[in-house]
Amino acid sequence: MPATFSTLAEFRTLLTHAPKIDAIALGEAQDRNGQLTKPPGALGRLEDLAIWYAGWRGTARPSIDAPQVIIFAGNHGVTAQGVSAFPAEVTEQMVMNFQHGGAAINQLSKAAGASLDVHALSLDVPTQDFTQTSAMDEAGVVDALVAGWNAVAPHTDLLVVGEMGIGNTTSAAAIAHALFGGQAEDWVGRGTGVDDAGLANKARVVREAVALHAGGDGLDTLMRLGGRELAAMAGAIAKARSLRIPVILDGFICTAAAACLAQTQPDALDHTVAGHASAEAAHRALLAQLDKQPLLALNMRLGEGSGGALAINILKSAVACHSGMATFAEAGVSDA
8 A cells, every 4th residue: 555645734634544443352352361371460561462462453363474674774964963973874884784684683583583674765865954954844754754654565464663874863862852842961862872072962963953943743843853764664653553553663763753653643653562672861761751661671772673673572472372372261271
């Protein structure tokens, strides 16, 4: 199903009319969970995850057979402000590494039984420096949303989106600051490893950018302060919702992109869970703003969809127990 929107207004309408969780399947999954051969609540959060997943997939006894990981890459004009420890050329070099199977996300996707797709988004044309002007115009952000929307395979039954883009922790921090307030210093972190002076510089950049681009909703913020890879992740998350595909959010940058959807349409992330809490300082604060409890906390800060991909097997295990376990009646076990 190719994208059916060509403006931000049309995309907002899609978010407003996105499908809801299947209440019948949700209730049936809850009933099934109560009949399985275990004490009530014995599998803890795995039970909640399986029921949630069943509700979105529209069946009380689902399976996860075709998870998809999609990595979007983009370059940021704000790197001219010296916000990263690495040059912008690294984005393209890492894309080649993904394509040749040499990155962490390749290994994690393979371990999770997930397909991996990589989309490089106009790497030779960075977005604008958002301390000076909007990072993208409306046509540019819509193009990136469309790229994300069209990247989701229709047969996918669990989605992880990730990113690569030198400078994108600064973009994510600016988005978080614009959407949720506080001080610029609350949202910036060391990203690729900047020193104390670099951290102070990032805070300055974020502060100046947010002051320049006040107002608007989450999509306006995404256009003004985001990058093509952030917009593409948002487009893919929205496409997954249209197909009732549950999504595992990755780290700080992915979560910032997702927050733009939530600040535009409050229930836009109901089909998502947080895969992990990264070591990037502001990620937990951003998850708290979105009321998302991470599945894992392993001090990761790589991006690439790595934390989300690692969490695929948590969802697979939850669904396998829910759908594969016998009920008390089936097993001939007395139900207390």
